[in-house]
Amino acid sequence: MTLRQRRLLVRTLLFLFSLNAATIAFYLLFYFPQRSPAVDAAISTQTLDKDRQRYPTLKQWPTLPSFLPWIPSPAPPLSSCEAYFGHGFSRRIDALGAGEDGGGWLRCHYSETLRSSVCEGAQIRMDPSRIIMSDGGESLEVVIGRGEEEELPKYESGAFEIDGGSLGKEGMRAVDEEFLEKYVQRGEVQSHTMRMLMESMRLVGHQKLDCSEWIEEPTVLVTRFEYANVFHTVTDWYSAYVSSRVTDLPYRPNLVFVDGHCKTQLEETWEAIFSSVRYAKNFSGPVCFRHAVFAPLGYETALFKGLTQHINCQGISAGKLRQDPDIHRTARLSEFGEMIITAFGLLGKRDLPRDPSAGYNVLFVRREDYLAHPRHSGKVESRLSNEQEVFDAIKIWAASQDKCRINVVNGLFAHMHMKEQLEAIQEASVIVGAHGAGLTHLVAAREGTKVLEIISSMYRRPHFALISEWKGLEYHPIYLSGSYAVPAKVIDELSHIMGSIGC
CATH class of the missing domain: 3.40.50.2300 (Response regulator)
Structure with missing residues (x-):
């Protein structure tokens, strides 16, 4: 290699290094803008005022010291802490677009890093009679000996339906196998209940949803597995919390357990974090949701996947992360912890x-x-x-x-x-x-x-x-x-x- 070629190679490498550094810096500054907490609070208040009349029964999101904006784009680097704990659900895929006739819509926010999706839709009907499982919500003492297979849901065709607008495909599946293989992957989960739920979803004609009750407020649907174990329950709390943020819900949503588990002591935390908690089988008939969010399984969170994958993330406060951005540091778990203690009225005590x-x-x-x-x-x-x-x-x-x-x-x-x-x-x-x-x-x-x-x-x-x-x-x-x-x-x-x- 001549001297001129070596100089050209060095210049090229320096250029590529500078370009990569600039890209990462842009990403970090975009996600962690140098705004004061007071400015963030003012922006949040303006947004809340617009929705306060629409959802009077929902709890407000609290002000959290470690909160950082949840912005869906640009996509973070795949191995970054934000990809694992925050903005990883950055690829939006529309399965069913809203038509001009006011029909329903369905989309998923896919994470390349976690290989799972947060999905959401509008004008969705749930028919509890087509979900095969125990009622759920009973006291523990009255269901001693009940098998786990009775508590996990199995879906008949049409357990969930969505207003297909003028598509003219009544009775067709809302999403096909190709869509599910790409965005709601089974992975290592043997019984992927969210995937089975979406397999059951069928299109109906415009305004043909037959509902005994309409729920106007945003609602997150969750299926729990090891619901009595604190570690596994925390993964479900985190999944539901992230789903609420990824879909940009203006208030803390309602929650519906699509499982037949009995009540445990841990349920009080679900009720504290979210606006309300109900069991799918406790509805008296088919129920329709103006806005439903389907949370990923707890097994698909970074908290669980980190047990078998190397997730290189160091915890740091949000303030320090704003001052010194780093893709291998995160404040998301601290934000989540603050959400839990705030739900029980303990955040002020924490600051003492x-x-x-x-x-x-x-x-x-x-x-x-x-x-x-x-x-x-x-x-x-x-x-x-x-x-x-x-x-x-x-x-x-x-x-x-x-x-x-x-x-x-x-x-x-x-x-x-x-x-x-x-x-x-x-x-x-x-x-x-x-x-x-x-x-x-x-x-x-x-x-x-x-x-x-x-x-x-x-x-x-x-x-x-x-x-x-x-x-x-x-x-x-x-x-x-x-x-x-x-x-x-x-x-x-x-x-x-x-x-x-x-x-």
Whole structure:
């Protein structure tokens, strides 16, 4: 290669590098514009005022410190944090366009990164009699022994219908197999209920929807699987929340469970986050939605897919992300956590500075026996065989400290209301616990919270290390050779963590 050719190659490489950097910078500045929170609030207020009369029964979206605008285009880089946690549903595909005659419409927002879609439509009818499943919403005690196959939906043809306008294709499927293969893919989900729902959807003639009730407000339809497990339920909360934002709903939507699960303690959080909650089978007859949103399965969220895929994202506050944009950092999980605690009226408390004179809370999240669902024995599997011994040792150690006041909190979450659980998480300086679903509450932890997870050899799974990473929390694991933890080793690690706080 001649000297001239080498110079040309260097110039070309520099040009391509500059072009790539400029593209990423444009994307970041577009998504994270340098506006003050006051300007964002003013814009939001103007938008809300236009819709306030239309949806008087819906709850307003709260003002969240970590909120960043949800804008559908341009598409973010496929491996970026926004693609995984925010704007990934950026490719809009119209399956059925609204005609001039006022017929219905159906479209999906597809994520190349997650390979799933948030779909929405108008003038849609749901016929509960064509959905084969148990009623749902019962108390747990009256459905003991009921099989899971009875609770998950199976759809007959026409379980969902959509006003086809003047298309003249009455009785035809709203979407064909080719559409579903591209945008509502089965992936590794064995029973993809959202796909089956859309397979059941049929076109009807204009204004031929026969409904016993019309729901005017936007409504998100959700099918839950492991509905009694906190981790899996959080993935469903997140999916429904993201779906609401991706479709730009002006208020918190109504929610309909298209499943036949009984009530659990976790339902109170669904009711707090969204405007209302109903079960599909609890409607007295066919119901029509002016605007329906179909949320992806919790299995298709980044929270779940991160267990088997490497999602390179570091949590950071929205303010810092505005000042220093980075495609490998995210504030989305913090925004979501703030949404949960705000739903329970705790956001103002979160903003209060910790009072050192009141001491530092070490929250020990316990695993307790409780009846979780109709097929559960009421006994939880032990992940830490000497949990009580470790807890007692921490209490003795904390009482002996004279440099700082350390309050050891007994996190008996299975017998606490959700608001109490969230308060305990918010007030904790350090969260300790064996691997278990209760640690999922880390999504609502305050910035600066430390995490100490005790991991038995049988449960070395990345759930809470990942949530800590995506939230920007300091994470410390203790790996056991079995299920027994030497209390002195736990206290040594805890003492080191408290030392970093100043104790």
